[in-house]
Amino acid sequence: xxxxxxxxxxxxxxxxxxxIAQRSTKTIRLMEFCGGHTHAILRYGxxxxxxxxxxxxxxxxCPVCVTATADLDKAIALAHLPDVIITTFGDMIRVPGSYSSxxxxxxxxxDIRIVYSTIDAVEIAKANPGxxxxxxxxxxxxxxxxxxASILKAQQEKIENFHxxxxxxLTPPVMKALLDSGEIKLDGIIGPGxxxxxxxxxxxEFIPQDYGVACVISGFEPLDILLCIDKLVEQIEKxxxxxxxAYPRGVKPEGNRKARQLxxxxxEIGEANWRGIGIVPQSGLKxxxxxERFDADKxxxxxxxxxxxxxxxxxxxxxxxxxxxxxxxxFRKVCTPESPVGPxxxxxxxxxxxxxxxxxxxxxxxx
Amino acid sequence: xxxxxxxxxxxxxxxxxxxxxxxxxRRVSIALTPEAKLGxxxxxHTGYAIGVIDEAEAExxxxxxxxxxxxxxVH
Numbered sequence: 282x283x284x285x286x287x288x289x290x291x292x293x294x295x296x297x298x299x300x301i302a303q304r305s306t307k308t309i310r311l312m313e314f315c316g317g318h319t320h321a322i323l324r325y326g327x328x329x330x331x332x333x334x335x336x337x338x339x340x341x342x343c344p345v346c347v348t349a350t351a352d353l354d355k356a357i358a359l360a361h362l363p364d365v366i367i368t369t370f371g372d373m374i375r376v377p378g379s380y381s382s383x384x385x386x387x388x389x390x391x392d393i394r395i396v397y398s399t400i401d402a403v404e405i406a407k408a409n410p411g412x413x414x415x416x417x418x419x420x421x422x423x424x425x426x427x428x429x430a431s432i433l434k435a436q437q438e439k440i441e442n443f444h445x446x447x448x449x450x451l452t453p454p455v456m457k458a459l460l461d462s463g464e465i466k467l468d469g470i471i472g473p474g475x476x477x478x479x480x481x482x483x484x485x486e487f488i489p490q491d492y493g494v495a496c497v498i499s500g501f502e503p504l505d506i507l508l509c510i511d512k513l514v515e516q517i518e519k520x521x522x523x524x525x526x527a528y529p530r531g532v533k534p535e536g537n538r539k540a541r542q543l544x545x546x547x548x549e550i551g552e553a554n555w556r557g558i559g560i561v562p563q564s565g566l567k568x569x570x571x572x573e574r575f576d577a578d579k580x581x582x583x584x585x586x587x588x589x590x591x592x593x594x595x596x597x598x599x600x601x602x603x604x605x606x607x608x609x610x611x612f613r614k615v616c617t618p619e620s621p622v623g624p625x626x627x628x629x630x631x632x633x634x635x636x637x638x639x640x641x642x643x644x645x646x647x648x
Numbered sequence: 649x650x651x652x653x654x655x656x657x658x659x660x661x662x663x664x665x666x667x668x669x670x671x672x673x674r675r676v677s678i679a680l681t682p683e684a685k686l687g688x689x690x691x692x693h694t695g696y697a698i699g700v701i702d703e704a705e706a707e708x709x710x711x712x713x714x715x716x717x718x719x720x721x722v723h
């Protein structure tokens with residue numbers, strides 16, 4: 282497949298890995314923000330390809346994983362309301378909440394439908410005028426414009442029974458929160474490629490400027506990631522951290538103006554609750570007042586018990602990069618993809634799921 | 649969630665397009681990429697094209713990768 286196969290070439294990958302090893306003298310720690318990168322790094326054995334001087338950590342870039350238990354509980358409570366259809370991306374359905382899950386709610390009779398796109402959710406609303414259709418809006422800047430587009434479509438076509446529970450989150454503010462906490466020292470960040478297709482490279486400028494940390498935006502094929510690591514190592518070795526795009530076929534410095542314009546029209550920025558991190562100011566997207574009638578938070582009211590975190594689950598630590606999956610006592614023993622305890626094992630982008638699926642002795646070394 | 653795959657536009661109809669990858673066809677929204685043209689490759693994410701792939705930049709990256717690999721072979 283064009284733009285995929287050519288970036289998976291084994292010989293070029295070995296050449297790049299050799300170059301990285303030649304360049305790297307300092308012991309450094311990199312974080313891949315995006316869960317898509319975590320999976321690619323594990324799947325293609327990139328941890329084994331890079332020299333021992335380069336330590337890799339996973340970050341909070343899995344939207345399902347960072348959804349707070351309290352927000353998940355709200356989604357489950359909404360599912361139990363009469364005449365409500367919940368529409369959601371597939372990964373959300375199996376994540377355990379405090380007392381139940383969407384899957385369990387479905388088994389108990391709630392109408393919960395997995396959709397591939399917000400387009401499908403709007404179509405379900407159109408086809409079910411007697412029901413309220415709520416889309417569980419998770420995702421980062423990559424997904425937020427598609428949710429904005431669905432709200433604009435619902436408004437244009439006067440589909441009054443379509444609602445969004447907006448749990449969308451923003452990438453740069455949580456990177457800032459992690460860097461501010463100082464919990465783990467980072468030398469470089471593998472920037473999220475598809476978030477950056479939308480927001481461009483400028484919003485990351487504070488990372489080198491204020492924290493002296495390198496930031497290189499990467500694509501998702503193995504050669505893209507190796508090229509990104511090579512550029513990060515080069516910057517760090519020279520002591521010249523900056524924002525660089527190693528995925529120029531997808532990312533422009535200015536991003537996608539049209540997509541950002543739609544986001545800005547529909548959403549306003551507010552605080553968001555992140556699993557494992559807590560409330561991060563200016564890191565969430567809420568519907569603007571003029572789209573209030575599509576806002577599930579405004580249209581429905583549900584009573585919630587205080588959230589409970591699964592006992593022993595270290596998803597929060599894994600999300601912050603403070604723990605590796607194998608450091609969790611539940612990993613592979615109690616918590617498996619078949620019977621997940623926390624979201625990091627459920628989501629196809631979760632770090633625990635990646636380590637479970639692709640974990641080899643080499644991958645697991647260093648725990 | 650942030651997964652996006654390159655698909656080729658084979659027909660355009662308003663703010664929707666027919667796309668193709670490896671013989672599989674799918675109708676997608678191009679509301680976020682009004683600049684997308686017939687024959688362009690776009691990044692498809694949850695039913696929407698979120699960006700048009702810059703083919704010249706793709707070539708440049710491949711050249712760069714080949715250069716790096718050939719330099720490494722010398723050793």
